[in-house]
Amino acid sequence: MNILVINSGSSSLKYQLFKMPAKDPICSGLVERIGIEGSFIKHTQFLNGQKKSTEKDSFIANHGDALKQVLRLLSEGEEAVISSPDDISAVGHRVVHGGEHFSGATLITPEVKQQIKKLFSLAPLHNPVNYKCIEVAEETFPNAKQVAVFDTAFHQTIPEEAYRFAIPEWYYKEHSIRVYGFHGTSHKYVSEQAISALNRPEAKLISIHLGNGCSMSAIKGGKSIDTSMGFGPLSGLMMGTRSGDIDPSVIFHLMEHSGYSLEQLSALLNKQSGLLGVGGSSDMRDIGKLVAEGNANAILALKIYAYRVKKFIGAYAAVLNGIDAIIFTAGVGENDQAMRAAICKEMEYLNIHIDEQKNTQYKGSLLDISSEGSAVKILVIPTNEEYEIASQCYGILVD
Incomplete structure (x- = not known):
């Protein structure tokens, strides 16, 4: 099962393609300086234990252009790893802020997109870009499942005495002001590795x-x-x-x-x-x-x-x-x-x-x-x- 992972920032886009459940990616890449002079894309393939990297400098106007470039690198040329967008079963999106709504990975539906949109004010530099990449990926990979994985989700187990601020309850109820936490995907991954190593x-x-x-x-x-x-x-x-x-x-x-x-x-x-x-x-x-x-x-x-x-x-x-x-x-x-x-x-x-x-x-x-x-x-x-x-x-x- 081919799963493409997209990790987008305000002016960058990282990606990796996995043939799950294998842990090592088939290829990975980075698009930098999106919308800025000096844009470039670096693409790396991992074939038969060999690593091959290519780098291309060209102006990339927006995240839509970036994903189109990624699709070309994945599907065109002698070393293509997919034959068409239909070869991608799922696209996994890192979404920075999930608020209190999401405590785990979630299939993206119109309702989920609306919730992500409502959280723009809590992560103005990230959630709008994450949302845009979801829309672009829906167009680019129309038959793939779109899945959101939230940075905040891992921290939804924090108890109330730890996530509430010492301000009137109204601000929590009306404005959702509380501790959310970030880097949850990283903390979850390394903690699971540690638990396994320690048994x-x-x-x-x-x-x-x-x-x-x-x-x-x-x-x-x-x-x-x-x-x-x-x-x-x-x-x-x-x-x-x-x-x-x-x-x-x-x-x-x-x-x-x-x-x-x-x-x-x-x-x-x-x-x-x-x-x-x-x-x-x-x-x-x-x-x-x-x-x-x-x-x-x-x-x-x-x-x-x-x-x-x-x-x-x-x-x-x-x-x-x-x-x-x-x-x-x-x-x-x-x-x-x-x-x-x-x-x-x-x-x-x-x-x-x-x-x-x-x-x-x-x-x-x-x-x-x-x-x-x-x-x-x-x-x-x-x-x-x-x-x-x-x-x-x-x-x-x-x-």
Whole structure:
């Protein structure tokens, strides 16, 4: 069964084609700078253990054009992997916000599309694009089932005392203001991998997703019971360009005393803060180079970054009443051994001890980097959101 997974951003579109239930994709690709000068598409095929990549520069006006390009790459030429759009059984869509309506993968119907549309105001940068890609995919692959997998769905098991804010109930009832959480597909995938590796279905886990966006989740028995991102993806950890947690009084102060507009404040907290604001770059690799040069701001940025993660580990240890394992995943979590070491340093009270040698040996598959005397396993697990989406689609179609 061929399942095409689409993961769309405001100006990008990632895709992978799976022949389910096989875990490895047949091909994958990335369309970048959609609607912007310098658009390009990179397409990679995996045939007989061989990897072949091609890259094409051409202006791609919108996500509709992007999907047409993807279809051509899949179906045309000597190395075509499908003969026509009808060879695609299902298209799985990553949809960022599902509100309280969706707690799992969902077949897309007109009613589901209307619910996604109603949530535009809660995810204005993502849900409209996700919706557009659903409409384009319906036209491009008319006989395929369309399935939505929501970033927020995994966190629908969080209890009320964790998802409600301490404001009058009216704002929750009338405006749906509550904690939703994000990166749910990633947290779900890596936590299931950890449960399997530990052979402990009721494991108490802390999943740490560190990329350009960062979030953590406290997971018990495979269910999310708390998460660091809240109503939107701004709160919690320090990120590439997002501030993470900040005292709301700062916002009031800047509005009252410096005349900041809502647009300026949104830009400040979402696009000008985090690693970029403190350290001078949103890319952890660039920060590392600045640190090597002795840049004081970059050194401070890394300290703040690690400190925030450590603080949440302590909080979630209390919420879970113990920890069986912590999981590092996503771009920084998987690839930055120095950051993993900094986070796990001086955690003796929780009996968390990292093995410095093992920490340097990660090669892209699940690895336990805890020392022999550590009561808490420290796992590096590569996330695979696209496969998780395909797997959930497959589960719906074969049930």
